[in-house]
Amino acid sequence: MHQTIGGVGRNLADCLSRLGLTPLFISALGKDANGDRVLRFCSHMDTSAVVMLPEHCTAVYCAVIAANGELSVGLGDMDIHWQITEQYVSKFKVQLQSASLVCLDGNIPTSTINYVCSFAEEHGIPVLFEPTDSISACKPFKSDSWKSLAYTSPNLMELRAMNEALGLPVPAELPSVMDDVIGVALDMSRPLLKHLQCVIVTLGQHGVLLCGKSEEGTISLQPKKSPKDVPGTSCAIHYPAIAIEAEEILNVSGAGDSLAAGIIAGILTGQETHTCIRMGLLAARYSLGSQEAISTLINTDSVNPQKVIDRVWQQPTYQNENKPPTTKSEL
Numbered sequence: 001m002h003q004t005i006g007g008v009g010r011n012l013a014d015c016l017s018r019l020g021l022t023p024l025f026i027s028a029l030g031k032d033a034n035g036d037r038v039l040r041f042c043s044h045m046d047t048s049a050v051v052m053l054p055e056h057c058t059a060v061y062c063a064v065i066a067a068n069g070e071l072s073v074g075l076g077d078m079d080i081h082w083q084i085t086e087q088y089v090s091k092f093k094v095q096l097q098s099a100s101l102v103c104l105d106g107n108i109p110t111s112t113i114n115y116v117c118s119f120a121e122e123h124g125i126p127v128l129f130e131p132t133d134s135i136s137a138c139k140p141f142k143s144d145s146w147k148s149l150a151y152t153s154p155n156l157m158e159l160r161a162m163n164e165a166l167g168l169p170v171p172a173e174l175p176s177v178m179d180d181v182i183g184v185a186l187d188m189s190r191p192l193l194k195h196l197q198c199v200i201v202t203l204g205q206h207g208v209l210l211c212g213k214s215e216e217g218t219i220s221l222q223p224k225k226s227p228k229d230v231p232g233t234s235c236a237i238h239y240p241a242i243a244i245e246a247e248e249i250l251n252v253s254g255a256g257d258s259l260a261a262g263i264i265a266g267i268l269t270g271q272e273t274h275t276c277i278r279m280g281l282l283a284a285r286y287s288l289g290s291q292e293a294i295s296t297l298i299n300t301d302s303v304n305p306q307k308v309i310d311r312v313w314q315q316p317t318y319q320n321e322n323k324p325p326t327t328k329s330e331l
Contacts, residue, residue, distance in 0.1 A: 004251075005041040006293040007059065008105035008132050011254050014293075015261030015283060017045045020300040021268060023103075024049050024095050028083045034058035049092055056080045059107075063253055084108045086115035093119070100268055101223070102127045103260075106136025113139050117148035126150035126197075126223040130260055134161040141165035147195040150223060153260045155202045156181065159188050166191060178206060178238075182319055185209050186236040193234055197224055200263065202256050207241035208277060214320060221267050221276050233320060239277045240314040242285040254293030258283040261294075262303060271305055274316065278308040 005014075013025040024046050029035035031054040038058060039047060061076035089096075089112055096102060102120050104113055104127060113129075117140060120127045128151040131137030137158035140146040142165060154162060160170045168191055175181050181203065189199040189211035198221060201209040212219035214232040262283035266276030282303050286295035 002291055004253075004292050005038055006061065006253060008107060008130055008257055009103070010038070010042065011257035011293050012103050012105070012130065012261050012264070013045050014042065015254075015258050015287075015298060016265060018294065018296075018298045018300075019261065019265040019279075019283070019303060021265060022046060024092065024099075026050070026084070026089055026092060028053055028056070028080050028088075030054075030056045030058035030080060032058055034060065049095070051083070051088065053080065053083055056083060078107060081107045082109055084112055086112045089116060096120070096125070097123050099125055101125070101264065103130060103264065104128070104140075105130045106132030106139055110139045110142060114143060114145045117145040121148040124225065128152065128260070128264065130257070131158040131162070134158050137161045138165035146192070149195070150197045151200060151221075152192070152196060153200040153202060153256070153263075155204070155256070156185060159185060159199070159201055163188050163191065181206070182209060182236055182238055182317075186211055186234065186319065189236070190234045197221075200260070202259060203238075203241075204252075205241055207239045207281065208259065210237045210239065210273070210277060211235070217318070218273050221263070221273050222270070223267070235318065235320045237273075237277075237316050237318050239274070239281060239316045242281055244285060244288055249288050250291050251293065252288060254287045254290075254295075255284040258287040258294055258298065265303075266305075269305075275305050275308050278311075278313060279303055279305070282307060282311075 009027060013023045016023045026049040029038055029050055029052050031052045035052055035058040057077060059078045059080050061074060063074045064072040066072040096119060102125055104116055117127060127149050129140055129149050131154045134157050137154055138161050141162050156174050163170045171184060175184055185201045192199050198212040203209055210219050214235040219237060259280040262280030263276050266279045283298055286298050
């Protein structure tokens with residue numbers, strides 16, 4: 001048995017803080033031993049917007065990890081997330097209004113997601129939605145809130161759930177052959193790209209698929225005022241993951257959050273697309289080899305644009321609509 005500090009939003013804030021950024025973490029903890037432990041562990045983060053509630057328990061999630069490091073089964077008590085209300089979040093309007101980017105995870109109530117999306121759209125703030133799981137992935141898509149998102153980072157099952165929530169046809173079974181995966185992911189991303197700037201599809205050991213509008217042979221991750229006005233056809237760029245031996249994998253629970261945080265760090269520091277994605281892949285690789293959800297080895301020295309430049313990478317493949325995939329020497 002090994003107990004770690006986790007939670008999607010916390011993981012994102014943790015990793016971003018380790019990468020030299022200063023995110024404000026808005027959440028709720030129980031006034032209990034677990035809550036105290038979380039705050040001690042997060043001393044490197046800005047937790048000034050974390051409320052401790054005496055009548056509630058800190059969220060706990062029990063994950064059974066198989067020998068290969070993959071999640072086998074999970075059981076949790078997440079009731080305290082209902083206390084992250086729009087009324088509580090609204091106390092931080094000033095900080096939200098000055099943010100370069102707002103990240104939402106799927107654990108918070110739908111009403112809070114709707115509030116933040118509406119506020120962000122009103123103030124021109126890009127929003128990234130990390131769906132958390134297939135059920136939570138649907139929350140912004142139960143209303144028009146999803147149209148206020150700039151980015152989302154689902155896996156293939158979560159992307160299918162988003163399409164189902166919009167009443168769109170989806171495949172009964174998801175493909176396993178990589179070329180088919182890319183085609184299906186691009187097909188399911190296309191309806192979202194009518195309003196979102198990019199869909200970042202996480203593919204586990206196969207890396208990440210970046211879906212968006214083609215701009216001069218690549219996809220821009222830098223925030224735009226109106227993604228709907230971006231010319232060009234929908235396309236996808238597949239970035240393979242960094243190779244890792246099975247025996248090196250200690251935990252997969254924070255790898256996706258590390259990936260997202262690395263990408264966000266690249267975006268917020270103005271990096272070009274392939275550097276952003278590869279910073280994410282590098283952060284994910286560190287967390288796969290750590291017992292903690294977010295590796296303590298992640299910092300501004302281990303994950304940065306120069307580390308990306310110095311590393312030899314597998315070349316990404318680029319797929320335009322209705323065309324076979326191609327490999328480009330540089331994007």
